[in-house]
Amino acid sequence: MDPYFGALLLSNILSLGGSYVMKCASLKGQSFFSPMVFSSISLLGVSYIVYYWCLQKIPLSFAQPFSAAFVIGGITFVSWYFLAEKISLFGLAGLFLILIGIILINI
Numbered sequence: 001m002d003p004y005f006g007a008l009l010l011s012n013i014l015s016l017g018g019s020y021v022m023k024c025a026s027l028k029g030q031s032f033f034s035p036m037v038f039s040s041i042s043l044l045g046v047s048y049i050v051y052y053w054c055l056q057k058i059p060l061s062f063a064q065p066f067s068a069a070f071v072i073g074g075i076t077f078v079s080w081y082f083l084a085e086k087i088s089l090f091g092l093a094g095l096f097l098i099l100i101g102i103i104l105i106n107i
Contacts, residue, residue, distance in 0.1 A: 004057040011050040012070040018043030019071075020078050027083075062106060069102040 018040045025036035054063060076095055079085040087095075 004054050007050050008054045008058060008063055008066065009070075011047045011054060012067050012074070014043050014047035014050065015067075015071055016074040016078065018047060019075060020082065023079075023083065065102045065105050069099050072098055 021036055021043060022040035025034060025040060028036070030036050051063070051067070072095065076087060076091075080087050
C-alpha cells in the first residue's frame with residue numbers, strides 16, 4: 001500500500017475518532033475545557049496535519065472525495081453502532097446516493 005494512501009486513511013480515522021469523542025463529550029455535558037473536548041480537538045488537529053502531508057503526493061480530486069465518503073459512511077456507522085442513533089430508510093438511501101456520486105466522480 002502506498003504510504004500516502006495509508007496516511008490518508010489514518011487522517012480520516014483520526015477525524016472520525018475526534019468527531020465521536022466530541023459527541024460523547026457533549027452527551028455527558030462536558031465543558032469546553034474538559035479533557036474529552038481537548039482530546040477531540042487534538043485528534044481533529046492531528047488529522048488535518050496528516051491530511052496536509054498527504055496532499056503533497058495525492059491529488060486533491062481524489063483525496064477530498066475519498067475523505068468525504070469515508071467520514072460520511074464512518075459517522076453514520078459509528079452513530080448507529082456506538083450511539084444507538086436510528087437511521088431511517090431515506091437516510092440510508094441518501095448515504096448510498098452520496099457514495100455512488102463520489103465513486104462516479106472518481107471514475
